[in-house]
Amino acid sequence: MNSLLKSIEIIETIAQQQPIGVSELSKLLKMPKSSVQRVLMTFQEAGWLRQAGTESTRWEIGARVVGVRPSALKGGALQKAARQPMQDLCDLVDETVHLSIPDGTTAMVLIEETECKQVVRTAYTIGNVSPFHATANGLAVLAHMSDTQIDTILGRDLPKYGENTINDPALIREELMRIRERGYSVNLGQYRHAIYAIGAPVFDSNGIVVASVCFSMPGSRFNPENIDEWGSAVRRTANEISGGSLA
The missing domain is CATH 1.10.10.10 (Winged helix-like DNA-binding domain superfamily/Winged helix DNA-binding domain)
Incomplete structure (x- = not known):
């Protein structure tokens, strides 16, 4: 035992x-x-x-996590509500779109992905697990968690995945405030080198954050002048998913 x-x-x-x-x-x-x-x-x-x-x-x-969470990770109401908005966002920005859910306060889990048609593109395996503090999907959710949940996550040892990773809890809290104000999160190569992403939170009918949607791209296609436009697009997508079949 x-x-x-x-x-x-x-x-x-x-x-x-x-x-x-x-x-x-x-x-x-x-x-x-x-x-x-x-x-x-x-x-x-x-x-x-x-x-x-x-x-x-x-x-x-590994992706085996999918097999033990069938209701959360396979064909549920969240995915059904998200598929068309994700496809619309993918068509608009021509980048891969990801939908992730929090596994408690442990990590984010990828449950749905819509791949773009770019020759060079980002792609992950369904069931992929990623940290809250260094990803667009994770930060979007973390910004809207309870104070207790935020304290739990930021109270851990937060790994640095590269020189762009922000792992100072005070700096992360400042970024969470900015995310709440503008409605979207930004990952500038903080988790995977030269992979950039823009994300936004998804809420249930009670206003509880249940997921996040983001799109990611190679750094070669990232243009900082487009951040606000991209942020508005992903925020609209998240709002559409929230207003779908999550009530």
Whole structure:
């Protein structure tokens, strides 16, 4: 039983800290590296974990998460309400559009994607897990969470994924205020290098944030002069989804 609990703890820690290496996991969990490595390889074979696309071996949650959350991740009212607005946004900006939901205060989970027709484009696997503090979808949701939830998320160790990552809680709180004022979030290569994104929150009929929609692009196509126009477009899309079949 202790072995099982430790394995679950490894999964939960990766979800919170991803991408993370074996040495970091070993220190955080006070476990031998050899034991951590065995668990990682087992979960990788089962599809629960995968190696992140980095130079060093680091780990992140795999797409198997989709299989254990069928009601939230497959064909629900949220996706049905989102598909046409997402397609309309994709046609407008000619970039890939993503819909994500919060997994409690752990991470954001991608549940729907509409790919653009660009030769070079961004694309992720359904079920992909990403952090709140470094993504457009995550920041859009985080800005509208309760104070307790925000304190929980920002009270953790917030990884830096690159030189553009903002992981100072005070600076993130300032950005959350700006997101609430303008209605959309911006990710300027803060999570994946040279990937930029604009996002907006989706609310249920009670005004509770339940998801976020964003579109992302390679940095080569990002034009800062278009941010307000893009932000208005993604905000309209989020409002349309909120007013769909979420009542």
